[in-house]
Amino acid sequence: MTAPFLDINGLTKDFGGLRAINHVTFAMGRQEMVGLIGPNGAGKTTLVRLICGILKPDKGKVSFKGRNITGLKTWDVVNRGIAATFQNMRPFRRLPIIANVMVSCLSPRAMKRGEWVKRVEAKAMDALEFAGISDMALEKASTLSQGDLKRLEVARAVATEPELLILDEPFGGLSPAETDLMAKSIQRLHKGGRFGRLHSEGPAMIIIEHKLQQLMKIVDRIIVLNFGTVIADGTPEEVVKNPEVIEAYLGEGGA
Ligand SMILES: Nc1ncnc2c1ncn2[C@@H]1O[C@H](COP(=O)(O)OP(=O)(O)O)[C@@H](O)[C@H]1O
Ligand SMILES: [Mg+2]
Structure with a gap:
């Protein structure tokens, strides 16, 4: 079995007492275009910063093309x-x-x-x-x-x-x-x-995008974060019908 293109496993990041990213796990292939959504403060930007080596995770692993890149410096990540x-x-x-x-x-x-x-x-x-x-x-x-x-x-x-x-x-x-x-x-x-x-x-x-209408037109898969946790991962059609996703967005004020 070949390793996934990007493989994120159990990624966790705390800021003081706040768990910004909570055991996030997903993999994606070389040809994919994936949307990442979630209410404000869900941890989307933190996840990107962890992948790029701007922040170091407390737990978990990021692998890219079969190599462990967890905690590498940003320049090294860019050159990969x-x-x-x-x-x-x-x-x-x-x-x-x-x-x-x-x-x-x-x-x-x-x-x-x-x-x-x-x-x-x-x-x-x-x-x-x-x-x-x-x-x-x-x-x-x-x-x-x-x-x-x-x-x-x-x-x-x-x-x-x-x-x-x-x-x-x-x-x-x-x-x-x-x-x-x-x-x-x-x-x-x-x-x-x-x-x-x-x-x-x-x-x-x-x-990562808040404008879901436009995002859904260009991606074929959407991952939803809420309070640092992946709550849905599927096609745009599946994700917008998911009760937990609707609840997360309604909780934010009916978006
Ligand atoms: N450098 C930081 N120090 C402390 N708390 C942070 C820091 N960066 C983000 N946070 C907190 O982590 C949570 C996730 O933030 P963020 O990743 O920016 O969310 P999103 O991009 O989904 O809106 C928020 O509660 C935010 O206040
Ligand atoms: Mg953000």
């Missing part, structure tokens, strides 16, 4: 092929937008995959074009709107040419039209192909 965007965007504000993405292109992983420094700028530009903000490439990152910052996050992640891409609320702060565009970009990326000098193998994806 996992990239993430975050709900709270933290670009290098005083650097131009394109320089923010060039940093990702200089990761050993991205450099090993063909291109050398003189082509880094062109490659960064392809990532910005993919994310839809190439026209602003030379402006300071501090000038960006929330929606455009989100795009910059996506460009920075995509520039590392990941095999697993984790997006924390990619539609957050976007207008309905911008949300549609972002959803299309995500689907295009998942399918894979060449985007200028960028080669996308079509990364597996975990997408």
Whole structure:
């Protein structure tokens, strides 16, 4: 039996007396696009931070392509092929937008995959074009709107040419039209192909999102967290009919 692409087993994280992640266990395959949902404070962002090595779990294990990556440093996780965007965007504000993405292109992983420094700028530009903000490439990152910052996050992640891409609320702060565009970009990326000098193998994806309508259109599986615990894991149709899921959302105020 071959090891699952991503295998999360018994992952647990406490903040003081608060159990933010409680024995979370699931596996996903190389071709999957998985939605991760749950009420505010359910532990979604904490789970991403545990996978990426920003936080260390108290218990449990994360394996990626058959290797134990639990507790590795973030740079090491990125070089193994996992990239993430975050709900709270933290670009290098005083650097131009394109320089923010060039940093990702200089990761050993991205450099090993063909291109050398003189082509880094062109490659960064392809990532910005993919994310839809190439026209602003030379402006300071501090000038960006929330929606455009989100795009910059996506460009920075995509520039590392990941095999697993984790997006924390990619539609957050976007207008309905911008949300549609972002959803299309995500689907295009998942399918894979060449985007200028960028080669996308079509990364597996975990997408955290509050806008369930839009999320359900692009994923075929949804995992639901509540109080740090997985309460449902199935197709979007199964999950929205699940009484425990309905209860968790109604408890939050009828979402
Ligand atoms: N660094 C931290 N220190 C203490 N508590 C935290 C920290 N990060 C998150 N939490 C708490 O952990 C729980 C899960 O938070 P989070 O993962 O951000 O939820 P979500 O992304 O699902 O809204 C919340 O109760 C939150 O207040
Ligand atoms: Mg969050």
